[in-house]
Amino acid sequence: MALAASASSSVIVTRPEREAKAWADDLQARGVRCETLPLIEIAALPEPSVLTPVWQEVHKHLAVMFVSANAVRFFMAARPDNLSLNDCRAWSTGPGTRAALLQAAWPADWIDSPDEAASQFDSEALWSLVAHRVEADVKRWQALNLTASAEQPSVLIVRGADAQGQLAGRDWLALQMEAAGLRVHQTVAYVRQPPRLTPGQQQRARQAMSDGSRWLFSSSEAAQYLMQACPDLPLDHAKALATHPRIAQKLRQSGWPCVELVPPGLQAQAQSIKSSP
Incomplete structure (x- = not known):
């Protein structure tokens, strides 16, 4: 769904290109006028082979937590052919990541993810789902250590890095674990990196700041990259939609004057967007 210079009063989906098109198509099917302007570029690691030894240790972990569908896609692409996924749990924070796991043939019974009707898809929702199992496994390990040496239970988090190689994302879940x-x-x-916007995309971004269009952000990083790509964008009349309170807070702190919180689920999100002025 390409951007058009004549478009106005649209919802602009800013997710990475692969996810942005699917998200915009779904919203469009639900009656929301959409266009896409991907503000995060996703790239493979320079040396994907570094994931091979990580895969060799997968079954030693209590679970593998994937931060996104892209984490699933790139990690699974490095999976050795003879490595089974049976008895290996996967954690995800939302339906998009769960769908990517299922598409990659991860057994459905071994996936922990918030229900699609959940009010929020984030680390907190996931932790509330798996904390009881973690507590049981840790207690079992502590009991074993009274009489014998046992390996401390662990979880592997699969995530992205920014263009400088720094881990991208929050540490809240890691701290809880x-x-x-x-x-x-x-x-x-x-790797998550800033986009390379074409002149036409830059022109559309400037127009969208004052024509009533609403920028849909599921990541505050996307908003940051937008301002890096177009540093002269005026925010005086800019409108944003945020899928999480933390994103909304960061947008307001960055100077966005009109920020509306919308549900994370597509059906509820479409209803919310259509009902707002």
């Missing part, structure tokens, strides 16, 4: 007695391992499976 460590506090519960888990060892946390993290691996980078892909």
Whole structure:
């Protein structure tokens, strides 16, 4: 769904290109006028082979937590052919990541993810779902250590890195797991980097700041990259939609004057967008 210079009063989906098109198509099918302007570029690691030894240790972990569908896609692409996924749990924070796991043939019974009707898809929602199992495993390990040496239970987090190689995302879940007695391992499976906007996209971005269009952000990083790509954008009349309170807060702190919180689920999101002025 390409951007058009004549478009106005649209919802501009800013997710990475692969996800942006699917999201915009779904919203469009639900009666929301959409266009896409991907503000995060997703790239493979320079040396994907670094994931091979990580895969060799997968079955030693209590679970593998994937931060996004891209984490699934790039990590699974490095999976050795003879490595089974049976008895290996996967954690995801939302339906998009769960769908990517299922598409990659991860057994459905071994996936923990918030229900599609959940009010929020984030680390907090996931933790409320798996914390009881973590507590049981940690207690079992502590009991074993009274009489024998047992390896401390651990979780592997698969995530992205920014263009400088720094881990992208929050550390909240890792801190919860460590506090519960888990060892946390993290691996980078892909790179998130600023977009290279064409002159036409830059022109559309400027127009969208004052024509009533609403920018849909599911990541505050996308808003940051927008201002890097177009540093002279005026925010006086800019409108934004945020899928999480933390994103909304960061947008307001960055100077966006009109920020509306919308539900994360597509059906509820479409209803919310259509009902707002």
